[in-house]
Amino acid sequence: MKRILLSHGAGGREMAALIDEVFLARYGDPNRVGDDSATVLVGSHRLAFTTDSFVVDPLFFPGGDIGRLAVAGTVNDLLTAAARPLVLSASFILEEGLEISVLQTISESMREAAAEAGVAIVTGDTKVVPRGAADKVFITTAGVGLVLRPGVSGAAARPGDEIILTGTVGDHGTAVLLAREKLLDGEAIRSDAAPLTGLVLNLLEEGCQIHAMRDPTRGGIASALNEIARQSQVAMEIIEARVPVAPAVAAACEALGLDVFQVANEGKMLIIVAPEDASKALFIIRRSPYGEAARVIGRVSAAPPGRVTVKTVIGTTRLLDPPSGDLLPRIC
Amino acid sequence: MKFIDEFRDQALVQNLARRLKALAKGPATVMEVCGTHTMAAARFGLKSLLPPGVTLISGPGCPVCVTDQSDLDAFLALGTEPGVVLVSFGDMLRVPGTHTSLEGLRAQGAEVRVVYSPLDAVELARATPEKHLVFFGVGFETTMPATALAIQTAAALGLDNFSVCCVHKTMPAALKALLSSGEVRVSGLLCPGHVTTIIGTRAFDFIPAEFGLPCAVTGFEPVDMLLGIESILRQMKEGKATVDNVYTRAVSVPANPQARELLAAVFAPDDAFWRGLGVIPGSGVRIRESYARFDARARFPQVWERLTPPPPSPCRCGEVLRGVMRPMDCPLFAGKCSPAQPLGPCMVSTEGACAAAYRYER
Structure with a gap:
């Protein structure tokens, strides 16, 4: 008998296969492009619509908590469709016995993150299950946004485009893992969880030719870049030395045997931009407090389609493969 | 990162690559013994x-790769014993046993915990006296001292609900068996730096002495590995064969006396089953009589009595492990066998040759 394994939820190949075989085989658009948000035409407006569930353990970690994550995650998914986030829903599954003060702290954090992101939380749901049937708090948020620039999609990257990364990688996954396992105590590693509304809307409003955006969450930039390369049928090369990594994160990943390119981020965006607008886009991104460390980390090319490679720090070239298996469960 | 960035310096690496080109006189096949070498190279x-x-x-x-199917099946079978919690390093979780994997067993309801250190398993045992925690003791001389320490700690704590399913292996005997078989033709060996920090460089002296092959005890960063290959090529050119130590920042010539003492106190030499290599005399260890209550085999003999030998599998990991087939030459590679659907351990382990080739070299 086949059963659900933790690796089915890790954002890698196993999850993609499960979605194809169980969900898409029964419902959904067979011609879907596979972006983080769906878009639907309502009258003359195109809306972006997305949903995300949060099961992070522990609930509170350096740099954030499940509430901030629940708002930022859904907002950032809407932004990848070049949409202005408008409204969110927030549904809670609560375990019997949870302290109400914990829920109040989480809700306060959601209020702050929503205000920062410029969205209103307008509807929701609350369920309580017996002790042991869930772990403390699970949150599902859904969001609707107004698409400002149709056609921005993981399927729209073109050869010659530049790949911008808005900051350091690996912070969120490493911070949560260290907090959960109580490892390397005292290391200054904080989650990057943040809604990137300001950063992305500035780019769109100033007319940069953005072709694709993706927030590199589970599976890290390795998963996100491979998704875009496959959707757009292009090749990509990134320069390892140009990918910013905080020293403490790099050291923690070395010690724990993690590939920092596969570790989750919750406040970063990969932005695929037309080459003539790359400098302008970088300049705008760096004005945002969440984009000060932004870099061009690589380039899109024509062939071979779907292949992502890394120019390593020693000057050789290797494959950048999406992760497989259960790297770090309950990271978001 | 100090002690890492220096050994990933592009100018140094390119300079070493040029030196290798100047040294190379014809073909040479260098075996990187350690899985960490394999992954670093890829x-x-x-x-x-x-x-x-x-x-x-x-x-x-x-x-993980050389752990025999029968040993993994035994550990998985322990998971169906009442009250038993299986504790393992994360690497082992997805390796397919005959019927299931640790990951699959966990989905069926067995308790499987992943730890970074065997001492964490002892702590779990202390915290949950109603359960029996069995740690899967996998690995070479590098991980053995930690398992020995865990057993001694459990003894000092007076725990009766902790045991080890011990399938630890020792490297020199396996290399001797492999080289004696004559099946694999190599010009020299990069000896495992981490293992050597415990057993000392002299443990590999038999390779040049008995087989006339140059060796280099090698670290795991690009500069380390190129220095190791340079040493092999230089020895070949000069017609010498010694155990050269190019990992001097970590390895000293004599063994680590503390670790050796610990190992001798807890473990006795024994034969071991190796995937792909079969039984190799003296290439493993068993838990000494004085610590028998921490030996899962002694605690749960019925599990081993029930075990049936694994049926034949299409998996060709054995040939990869003996160095007679490259991962890409395996007919299953990236088709029927991939990290998402592994048929054998070499495709699962983060140190597996097939996983390295799949991730970085396709």
Whole structure:
């Protein structure tokens, strides 16, 4: 008998296969492009619509908590469709016995993150299950946004485009893992969880030719870049030395045997931009407090389609493969 | 990162690559014994820096990979004993046993915990006296001292609900068996740096003495590995064969006396089953009589009595582990066998030759 394994939820190949075989085989658009948000035409407006569930353990970690994550995650998914986030829903599954003060702290954090992101939380749901049937708090948020620039999609990257990364990688996954396992105590590693509304809307409003955006969450930039390369049928090369990594994160990943390119981020965006607008886009991104460390980390090319490679720090070239298996469960 | 960035310096690496080209006189096959070497070579694309004719092949140094199917089946069977919690390093979780994997067993309801250290398993045992925690003791001389320490700690705590399913292996005997078989033809060996920090460089003296092959005890960064290959090529050119130590920042010539003492107190030499290599006399350890209550085999003999030998599998990991087949030459590679659907351990382990080739070299 086949059963659900933790690796089915890790954002890698196993999850993609499960979605194809169980969900898409029964419902959904067979011609879907596979972006983080769906878009639907309502009258003359195109809306972006997305949903995300949060099961992070522990609930509170350096740099954030499940509430901030629940708002930022859904907002950032809407932004990848070049949409202005408008409204969110927030549904809670609560375990019997949870302290109400914990829920109040989480809700306060959601209020702050929503205000920062410029969205209103307008509807929701609350369920309580017996002790042991869930772990403390699970949150599902859904969001609707107004698409400002149709056609921005993981399927729209073109050869010659530049790949911008808005900051350091690996912070969120490493911070949560260290907090959960109580490892390397005292290391200054904080989650990057943040809604990137300001950063992305500035780019769109100033007319940069953005072709694709993706927030590199589970599976890290390795998963996100491979998704875009496959959707757009292009090749990509990134320069390892140009990918910013905080020293403490790099050291923690070395010690724990993690590939920092596969570790989750919750406040970063990969932005695929037309080459003539790359400098302008970088300049705008760096004005945002969440984009000060932004870099061009690589380039899109024509062939071979779907292949992502890394120019390593020693000057050789290797494959950048999406992760497989259960790297770090309950990271978001 | 101090002690890492220096050994990933591009100018130094390119300079070493040029020196290798100047040294190489014809073909040479260098075996990197350790799985960490295999992964580092793939992750840094080192093979593209080697002179024409100089090739790297993987040896039997991935501990997850060489764990025999029957040993994994025994550990999985322990998980169905009432009250037993299985504790393992994360690497082992997805390796397919005959019927299931640890990951699959967990989905069926068994308790499986992943730890970074065997001492964490002892702590779990202390915290949950109503359960029996069995740690899967996998690995070479590098991980053995930690398992020995865990057993001694459990003894000091007076725990009666902790045991080890011990399938630890020792490297020199396996290399001797592999080289004696005559099946694999190598020009020299990169000896495992981490293992050597425990057992000392002299443990490999038999390789030049009995087989006339040059060795280099090698670290795991690009500069380390190129220095190791340079040592092999230089020894070949000079017609010498010794155990050269190019990992001097970590390895000293004599063994680590503390670790050796610990190992001798807890473990006695024994034969071991190796995937792909079969039984190799003296290549493993068993838990000494004085610590028998921490030996899962002694605590749960019925599990071993029930075990049936694994049926034949299409998996060709054995040939990869013996260095007679490269991962890409396996007919199952990236088709029927991939990290998402692994048929054998070499595709699962983060130190496996097939996983390295799949991730970085396809």
